[in-house]
Amino acid sequence: MAQAAFRSFNLAFIQLGKIGVDKAENLKHACDMIRTAASGQGQNKKPDLIVLPEFFTTPLGDAPLIPTHAEDIGFTPGEPYDITNSKSDSVKMLSDVAKETGTWLIGGSLPERDAVKEGKFYNTCTVYNPKGELVARHRKMHLFDIDIPGKITAKESDTIASGDALTMFDTEFARIGVGICYDIRFPELAMIAARRGCQVLIYPSAFSMTTGELHWELLQRLRAVDNQVFMGMCSCARDAKAKFKAWGHSMVVDPMGKVLAEAGEDEEIVYVRIETEELDRARQGIPVSGQRRFDVYGNIALFPD
Numbered sequence: 376m377a378q379a380a381f382r383s384f385n386l387a388f389i390q391l392g393k394i395g396v397d398k399a400e401n402l403k404h405a406c407d408m409i410r411t412a413a414s415g416q417g418q419n420k421k422p423d424l425i426v427l428p429e430f431f432t433t434p435l436g437d438a439p440l441i442p443t444h445a446e447d448i449g450f451t452p453g454e455p456y457d458i459t460n461s462k463s464d465s466v467k468m469l470s471d472v473a474k475e476t477g478t479w480l481i482g483g484s485l486p487e488r489d490a491v492k493e494g495k496f497y498n499t500c501t502v503y504n505p506k507g508e509l510v511a512r513h514r515k516m517h518l519f520d521i522d523i524p525g526k527i528t529a530k531e532s533d534t535i536a537s538g539d540a541l542t543m544f545d546t547e548f549a550r551i552g553v554g555i556c557y558d559i560r561f562p563e564l565a566m567i568a569a570r571r572g573c574q575v576l577i578y579p580s581a582f583s584m585t586t587g588e589l590h591w592e593l594l595q596r597l598r599a600v601d602n603q604v605f606m607g608m609c610s611c612a613r614d615a616k617a618k619f620k621a622w623g624h625s626m627v628v629d630p631m632g633k634v635l636a637e638a639g640e641d642e643e644i645v646y647v648r649i650e651t652e653e654l655d656r657a658r659q660g661i662p663v664s665g666q667r668r669f670d671v672y673g674n675i676a677l678f679p680d
């Protein structure tokens with residue numbers, strides 16, 4: 376893979392609120408918020424890249440809504456895609472607003488209907504360039520199936536099928552790796568993306584209230600430091616009435632593990648300047664990438680569980 380460009384840029388995370396049962400209203404609200412974020416709100420922060428959270432069209436934890444809210448995206452990575460004939464309202468909105476605002480856009484995620492794998496759907500993120508072209512798609516690879524007795528039981532795999540590909544895309548300012556929420560718990564994904572030249576990793580997300588306090592910041596700082604990359608997770612806002620209450624606290628961490636920006640719990644737009652020097656400083660000062668011992672590790676995928 377060719378060396379990726381890297382220059383300083385502005386990033387905006389939309390910690391979106393008001394995600395209700397009406398998909399059209401959710402789309403309209405997301406579109407309004409993207410326009411607001413793109414304006415930079417008069418603070419000389421006009422973003423090059425805007426990010427939405429996980430499941431921005433459909434309330435998380437409301438599984439019966441998934442079949443009605445799911446959309447046919449019909450995108451195959453690497454193949455041309457005709458947005459004007461897309462069957463997805465969300466794809467059309469995201470493409471239009473990326474073009475209108477002239478920004479890169481990581482369009483959170485939404486339930487995707489495909490040739491429906493075993494009657495399930497995908498939890499899918501789509502990415503747009505400033506011309507409004509759909510350039511990448513990530514299907515959540517690791518599904519949120521957990522059981523912490525008395526606290527939380529979740530089985531995302533009841534309705535969602537797992538994706539089977541890593542996702543990264545090139546902009547004029549960085550190579551960016553994409554995952555979705557629970558994907559953060561699997562260091563291999565971030566490690567491979569970093570080794571393939573990503574300087575920035577961004578995961579649309581919505582952590583649980585049980586795990587958020589201990590793990591949300593910790594996991595992002597770990598992935599950032601392990602891989603010497605910028606790491607960010609963009610969450611939904613917390614909604615006290617929702618079935619799944621999101622932790623919020625959308626965050627961006629630098630390659631030394633320093634938290635550059637953090638939202639609260641409510642709807643909010645977080646602006647961050649990503650400075651190339653921070654990555655160079657971390658990698659030059661602590662040169663772990665040249666000190667790895669692959670001669671000793673061998674193929675870790677072959678180790679027994």
Ligand SMILES: NC(=O)CCC(=O)C(=O)O
Nearest residue numbers: 519556557581582583586
């Ligand atoms: N939406 C999710 O994947 C939730 C992940 C989460 O809360 C975690 O602890 O991991």
